[in-house]
Amino acid sequence: MSQLSIRKLSTSIVFLLIGIIFITPLLWMLSTSFKFENQVFEQPFTFVHWGHVNFDNYRTILMDTPFLTWFWNSIFVVCFSVILRLILSVFGGYAFGFLKFKYSGAIFFLFLMTLFVPYQLTLLPQFIVYRYIGLLDTRWALIIPNMIDILSIFMMRQFFLSFPRELISAAYMEGCGVFKSFVKIALPLAKTPLVTLGLLSFFMIWDQYYQPLIFLKSKELFTIPIGLQSFQTQFGKAYAQQMALACLAIVPVLAVFLTLQRHFIESVVSSGIKG
Amino acid sequence: MLKKLTLITLGCFIVISLLSACGKTSTTNGTAKEGNTQKSEQANAQSNTEKSDEQVTLKILNISEYLDTPEFKSFVERFETKYPNIKIDPISVPHEQYISKRNIMMASGESVDLIWGNGVDQFDAINKGFLMPIEDIAKQVDVDMTKDFGNFKADKDGHYFRFPIQQNNWMLYYNKKVFDDAHVPYPDPKVPMTWDEVADVAQKLTNTEGKTKVYGLFYNNWGMYYYGYGSQLTNGKFYTEDGMSNINAPEFKRSLEWMNDVMNVRKAAMPISEYISNNTDFLSYWNGNFGMAVGAQWYAQLAATKKDKFPRDWKAGIAPMPVPKEMAGKHMNWSSVDSLAVPKNAKHPKEALIFAKEYVSDYTLSTGTLPMYNKVNADKFYQDLANQLKDDDITLDQVKFLFGGDPNTINVEEKPILGAPQEYESTFLDQIVNYYTGKATVDQVLNDTKQKVDKAITEQKDK
Numbered sequence: 001m002s003q004l005s006i007r008k009l010s011t012s013i014v015f016l017l018i019g020i021i022f023i024t025p026l027l028w029m030l031s032t033s034f035k036f037e038n039q040v041f042e043q044p045f046t047f048v049h050w051g052h053v054n055f056d057n058y059r060t061i062l063m064d065t066p067f068l069t070w071f072w073n074s075i076f077v078v079c080f081s082v083i084l085r086l087i088l089s090v091f092g093g094y095a096f097g098f099l100k101f102k103y104s105g106a107i108f109f110l111f112l113m114t115l116f117v118p119y120q121l122t123l124l125p126q127f128i129v130y131r132y133i134g135l136l137d138t139r140w141a142l143i144i145p146n147m148i149d150i151l152s153i154f155m156m157r158q159f160f161l162s163f164p165r166e167l168i169s170a171a172y173m174e175g176c177g178v179f180k181s182f183v184k185i186a187l188p189l190a191k192t193p194l195v196t197l198g199l200l201s202f203f204m205i206w207d208q209y210y211q212p213l214i215f216l217k218s219k220e221l222f223t224i225p226i227g228l229q230s231f232q233t234q235f236g237k238a239y240a241q242q243m244a245l246a247c248l249a250i251v252p253v254l255a256v257f258l259t260l261q262r263h264f265i266e267s268v269v270s271s272g273i274k275g
Numbered sequence: 276m277l278k279k280l281t282l283i284t285l286g287c288f289i290v291i292s293l294l295s296a297c298g299k300t301s302t303t304n305g306t307a308k309e310g311n312t313q314k315s316e317q318a319n320a321q322s323n324t325e326k327s328d329e330q331v332t333l334k335i336l337n338i339s340e341y342l343d344t345p346e347f348k349s350f351v352e353r354f355e356t357k358y359p360n361i362k363i364d365p366i367s368v369p370h371e372q373y374i375s376k377r378n379i380m381m382a383s384g385e386s387v388d389l390i391w392g393n394g395v396d397q398f399d400a401i402n403k404g405f406l407m408p409i410e411d412i413a414k415q416v417d418v419d420m421t422k423d424f425g426n427f428k429a430d431k432d433g434h435y436f437r438f439p440i441q442q443n444n445w446m447l448y449y450n451k452k453v454f455d456d457a458h459v460p461y462p463d464p465k466v467p468m469t470w471d472e473v474a475d476v477a478q479k480l481t482n483t484e485g486k487t488k489v490y491g492l493f494y495n496n497w498g499m500y501y502y503g504y505g506s507q508l509t510n511g512k513f514y515t516e517d518g519m520s521n522i523n524a525p526e527f528k529r530s531l532e533w534m535n536d537v538m539n540v541r542k543a544a545m546p547i548s549e550y551i552s553n554n555t556d557f558l559s560y561w562n563g564n565f566g567m568a569v570g571a572q573w574y575a576q577l578a579a580t581k582k583d584k585f586p587r588d589w590k591a592g593i594a595p596m597p598v599p600k601e602m603a604g605k606h607m608n609w610s611s612v613d614s615l616a617v618p619k620n621a622k623h624p625k626e627a628l629i630f631a632k633e634y635v636s637d638y639t640l641s642t643g644t645l646p647m648y649n650k651v652n653a654d655k656f657y658q659d660l661a662n663q664l665k666d667d668d669i670t671l672d673q674v675k676f677l678f679g680g681d682p683n684t685i686n687v688e689e690k691p692i693l694g695a696p697q698e699y700e701s702t703f704l705d706q707i708v709n710y711y712t713g714k715a716t717v718d719q720v721l722n723d724t725k726q727k728v729d730k731a732i733t734e735q736k737d738k
Contacts, residue, residue: 036584036585036586037558037561037578037584037585038558038559038561038562038563038578038584038585038586038587039562040556040559041553041554041555041556041559041562042562042564044486044487056583123379124379124382124383127379127380127383127385128383128384131383131385209372210372210375213368213369213372213375213376214375214376214379217364217366219343219367226369229339229369229371229372230339230343230367230369232339232369232370232371233338233340233370233577234338234340234370234393235557235558235573235577236556236557236558237556238584239556
């Protein structure tokens with residue numbers, strides 16, 4: 001065996017081991033979802049009790065919990081939030097990164113400063129504000145705070161900072177205004193960072209727990225993360241049922257990732273090359 | 276220049292407006308003295324009662340496991356039929372984040388009529404000034420707080436803030452198969468074992484050599500499993516006379532050392548590092564690899580009677596909770612009271628207590644728990660439970676004796692609840708790992724805990 005193939009083999013083994021480490025929690029989740037509660041932490045660990053597989057966890061989730069309502073709420077909130085966030089971020093990023101205007105640096109710095117405020121600190125003021133404007137216990141209480149994300153504006157700003165000015169100048173010369181040149185030239189070229197941003201935002205908002213917990217009251221509006229926590233009692237967790245729900249909840253996340261992963265990887269690679 | 280001046284003036288105006296808006300609330304809260312507030316709350320409550328025929332909606336904040344059940348839904352239907360002028364608006368919160376949500380709702384001034392809490396939660400709410408005294412309003416709904424809940428005492432300054440739902444009933448659960456395999460006789464059904472006897476038996480039951488490790492004693496990583504023995508010795512004295520932490524008392528030290536002996540010397544309980552790294556859950560006891568576990572009625576309610584969720588090929592037994600040798604022969608219990616309470620900003624306190632009364636009279640039994648409200652007939656509860664446990668050869672007599680029917684039970688506090696209770700428990704649990712993993716001595720751990728908890732109590736008093 002040549003030295004090159006030994007090196008390749010050892011690299012593959014290392015990557016395989018790393019892959020196993022990353023996939024183990026997912027396998028544990030899947031395995032637990034088919035167990036009874038008192039088998040969850042059994043020693044020694046058994047992946048599946050083939051003679052005693054418990055499908056009841058899935059039946060309970062689908063029949064005895066408002067899983068579909070939670071699922072729909074999560075989809076609704078995430079889709080609206082991501083779309084609105086992308087629109088506002090790309091506008092903001094273009095204004096701060098490409099157009100620039102008087103005091104834009106200072107204003108952007110103020111925006112960035114808000115990143116240093118821990119989210120938990122803002123919950124109480126947000127709660128009070130939403131109560132006064134009547135948004136508590138509505139889906140908008142989850143969508144509005146997700147619409148504007150400073151990190152997303154920052155990402156888009158970084159993209160537009162290195163955007164070739166010649167392209168927009170040419171558009172101006174062709175008679176386009178600021179808005180038209182943005183829509184016709186800048187926006188199509190920003191597709192890759194937007195897809196990446198959309199993907200990251202999707203995962204982030206899908207997992208959000210505190211906002212629905214604090215701002216929602218009606219069970220009909222709960223999202224998947226709150227549903228997951230409802231298997232937590234004061235004495236402990238119903239892990240097997242929780243994992244069954246997690247397995248079902250992960251499907252859209254996987255679907256979105258698998259559909260868009262090409263763009264995501266493209267973006268990472270291209271930013272790596274630029275960097 | 277003029278532009279700059281205008282900007283500065285505008286900025287100042289916004290800041291002052293914001294500050295004054297915040298200050299308005301705090302001034303109102305700040306100037307009201309405790310006593311006056313309590314009187315005015317009771318007066319408000321009374322004036323509300325005069326309009327009892329009007330349609331009211333009660334906001335009830337409780338944990339999901341009590342509100343998201345079919346039993347609760349049917350209870351609410353029964354309640355709303357019985358009291359057509361009262362509608363129930365339940366706010367259900369998963370237990371883990373219940374306190375966060377409660378605190379935000381209370382601090383923001385959101386109106387809630389009734390909140391659930393265990394002993395620690397409710398005393399935390401009392402100390403934060405969230406709750407109103409209820410004894411006078413209770414009288415209006417025909418409840419005598421001094422008599423209707425057994426030996427339940429006033430919470431603070433002679434006032435009752437909590438409407439008790441249930442009290443934990445602790446006992447010793449054991450796995451008969453593990454006892455049979457080790458040829459050890461079962462514990463006596465009426466006479467409690469001493470903690471020293473428990474340690475001996477646990478050691479005999481332990482077998483960590485085989486494919487499956489069997490530990491003689493199961494414990495949960497909760498405070499009472501370490502300091503509970505000390506609570507029995509001190510009659511639940513977690514605080515000194517001046518309201519500071521008493522955790523460094525010799526009785527608590529003895530309690531912690533007993534657990535260390537079982538866990539690290541006799542190796543009859545899972546080492547704490549293994550317990551934490553395995554993410555061991557309190558329901559893990561029901562996987563059959565443990566001989567004994569001290570647990571409350573919730574073990575029966577959640578696992579022993581739920582064989583569809585916790586299938587097992589072994590029989591469970593129950594016996595009285597172990598006691599220190601000084602208390603040999605006495606039936607003791609760690610008492611922790613779950614309760615409902617009326618926040619100060621409740622809009623309908625009287626209706627809230629009408630609901631609380633129905634909750635303990637009608638709903639609590641259906642959760643598999645005996646309410647403390649002594650006007651409830653408990654016979655059916657005992658009989659149903661005995662029927663559910665008959666496969667384990669557990670008799671009605673045993674059920675009555677251990678699940679709240681023994682009037683001679685000596686109750687001591689399960690955990691510290693008075694001063695800074697949440698900080699007390701979390702600090703203790705943070706520190707205790709150092710002792711059981713050999714990183715610190717028991718004296719260091721107890722002194723460090725006392726120091727930190729005293730600081731938290733002092734800060735709380737200063738607020």
